[in-house]
Amino acid sequence: MAMERCGDRVDARDLDRVRANHQALTPLGFLDWAADVYGSRTGCIYGQERRSWAEIRRRCRRLASGLRGLGVRPGDIVSVLLPNVPAMLECQFGVPMAGAILNALNDRLDAATLVAILGHAEATVLITDTTYAPVVREALCRLAGPILVVDLVDPAEAGQALGQLTYEELLDQGDPEAAVPPPTDEWSPISLCYTSGTTGPPKGVICNHRGAYLNALGSALMLGLRADSVYLWTLPMSHCNGWTLPWAITAAGGTHVCLRRPEPGRIFRLLVEEQVTHLFGAPPVLNMLVHCPREVLAALRRPVEVLAGGAAPTDAVIEAMEAMGFRVTHAYGLTEAHGPAMFSAPQRAWQDLPSPERARMMARQGVRSAIVPELQVADPTTLRPVPNDATTLGEIMLRGHSVMAGYLKDPAATAEAFAGGWYHTGDLAVVHADGYVELRDRVQDIIVSGGENISSLEVEQVLQRHPAVLEAAVVARPDPVWGEVPCAFLVLKPDASRPDPAQLLRWLRQQLASYKLPRRFVFGTLPKTATGRVRKDELRQRARLLD
Template sequence: MNANDTHPFELNLDRHPANYVPLSPVSFLTRAASAFGGKLAVIDGERRYTYSQLLDRCTRLASGLAKLDVKRLDTVAIIASNISEMIEAHFAVPMLGAVLNPLNTRLDAANIAFSLMHGSADVLIVDAEYAPLVRQALELVDREMVVIDIPSPDGSVAPLGTHAYEALLAAGDPNFDWPGITDEWQSLCLLYTSGTTGDPKGVVYSHRGAYLSALGNGFSFGLTFDSVYLWTLPMFHCSGWSYPWAVVAAGGTQICLRKVEPAQIFRLIAEHQVTHLCGAPIVLNMLAHAPADQRVPFQHTVTVATGGAAPPSSVFRSMEALGFRVTHLYGATETYGPATSCVFQPEWNALPDDERFARMARQGVAYPMVEAVTVADPETMVPVPRDGATVGEIMVRSNTVMKGYLKNEAATAKTLVGDWCLSGDLAVWHPDGAIEIKDRSKDIIISGGENISSLEVEEVLTQHPAVMLAAVVARPDPKWGETPCAFLELKPGATKPDDKELIAFCQARLARFKVPKAFVYGPLPKTSTGKIQKFVLRDQAGAL
């Protein structure tokens, strides 16, 4: 017996159903519906749902899925825009103890098919907008799954499956006693992210991690009962950085948005007094450079969180002038989205604009609910000095770090090392505690918030009959943050291909956002051992 078991502070002071409840974000919705059931929870076009109605829809969906034999740890995939059904899935599926797999709507059919197969999807919920893409993907899938159709607003798209979403809810039991979970470490979500090899990796989240991630985001972002959150960040990205749960925890209102269009965003901000939104730097660029006739004036300040490649100072300046307060975040799918935040320091107000914006573009300090962030030598695991010059790797330790990669022990072991989750991102640590990324050890390109594996693109380019070697690096882009730039060494005697031909060649084999935007031809710089010197190419791409 452990000596502590007989200590007065431990003896007969045991866990009890009254004092120990497994953490799950589902509880945010049951609390909200009980506390303020009549409060407006979701606005989706003409549709309006109160918290009582949202809980009813989620309960009915859980009941309907149970009737389709969805059980604990079964996978329910969904491919949809930022619509109410995506929010509902984030509560209904975990009600059953099943695993939600939001799919990236920007991927090609082959990657969708891979995700469905690798994740062992039993059910697939399909927004009609993506029915043609899913139809192609299902032709590549050799497992049986139930397909549930979310109809298009005009009903013009033929259904893929045998079940209609609203009919499933109508037949669901509003008093369904959903099982929930008994272990907060149980898997909740499966999100796919690109690895350095180009093979998608399935990141697994737990109920505990999602609960704490939602609270950390809500606390850091200043969500309250009066918050109105506009969905410009795709919900398939890290489960929308946990905001489907965070806004409900605060009792705020979520506004759905199918397509990110500046005119629509400005209109919704003014019409609904939007207080918060998140998005990749591309969203900020779109708003900052929107034509005057697309802008609708508003009198309040909108709080914006952005992640990915830091926006240039011109975007910060333009967004501030328009009434937006921007905070830069840093994280990864492996950390449920944001792990650090560039917390604004009051003394920065006295700095010249360019210096102030440079501070605001740093990756910042550890997020609420994140136990620790360090910048360390990946060989020794010793933290680098906080001198703003010594480069190390960003590492995170937190309850909001993934459980691991599904069916990929080797990749998990390379990422969860010792006490830390290794990011693969190289940074310096400033004296004030803020981290600042300097390079990426994994050569991942972040374009418009999407991760692109350079090796995946290189593999496709080298399949072209004229290409001998290919190296793809990030090229700075004022709109997308970064875009792929391809350096090509041709086979002896090969005729230089036309750029349009290469673009078409890539588009037939890659998702469109992964296709290089620029091509450069000539011998590739190499080390004495034949390794391509990508740092040289990055400099060249930046000068193009």
């Protein structure tokens, strides 16, 4: 029997979006909420410095107003090269509050890469810490277009000012009560994050206000952030906007603890003194804590939740961290997804497993975040999902709110990444019977060192420019500190003498950032397939067996 209906059916097309019922999503509003609700509470700690949420809002408004006074207009790129200090947190809000697009730069980049990024982004302003003066000076000398430099001067740090004014002078020029209109379109860019150039030159990933808002809330949910949460910054805020955690912690009204350098003694002291509840650690940070000297080790007064990203932490590291009082959750993400997209959501049944087995379950990349509506591991050509057999390889693909808008000035790469209506991550994985994903390989042989991606192709191309080298193949080699480091296998020209490794490193340092340098050189022949392609799977096995 058909159900009787009265009146007209509800049709959303008949309803209007008006000011009363619609506003563009943006994480910038989290700052107002934190300042309105917890204005007198400490929002940021840096050494002896304590700043309330009300003061942080005033400083962010000053920054936005000061940038507009310099001539920064909506859509302009403001690049930022800073460590994890309060100014870096303020830039996550103040730059987009000015209507500009935040371009946070990795402080491990060499001058040539800085020039390439600043030029490609057409940045109008560079806010930089004076400790980076040598590499910034070299980049500025080679940069074609004009750029206004603002120096962050830390009295406790050595460095040279290169710009026209200091960061504090810029804030002094701003208005702490300046109006901050929300973006009219949530699709508009909030940040421009550059990849590590694993498939060629770095690509500029355009992140928008909507994706940043949703991913920040997803991160807050994933970590269980609350108003009494205290987060220690060991993850660089320059890395994909700190995986949206600057906004997530603010959304919870928690406390940011800034740390210029992630040194083990300093980390443990802050964990205890500031009663830290959360931190994010790439494998090098976790290894640093596990293997820290006894004299700096401190007993934790409370459990600390650790979100581990980058390369997967080993089972042994997870076990050791748990024994020290840390609770580790492994997450997987990409710059193109605004940060975290998957995490190894703990199950109650895991608690009864032996420690090694529980650590193995936790080390997997896991399941999609609550704000990622669709994720699959599938054949990259047919888009057919792989079976949950823990054996069949497929590519991790994402679809939904937090996927990037696209690559700056690169429609071809954007179209390729979005082929078939999915974002193709380039990472190969399997799916276990319980639906949890485990990463197995990387399509482009990416080396993940200290949470940073290194293109093996880039290192190979540089090596092959050496006068003694005929062929080069670079693969990842496990490392107890960095997770992975490059290992170079070299074939020399027939009449060439073997170069001294130390001399070869000196030559490479002129062309590569220090973290991209191979830690081992192996001379000989390269195994190849019948079609002449290098067998990198075999080389990886050889690299693991090196003394």
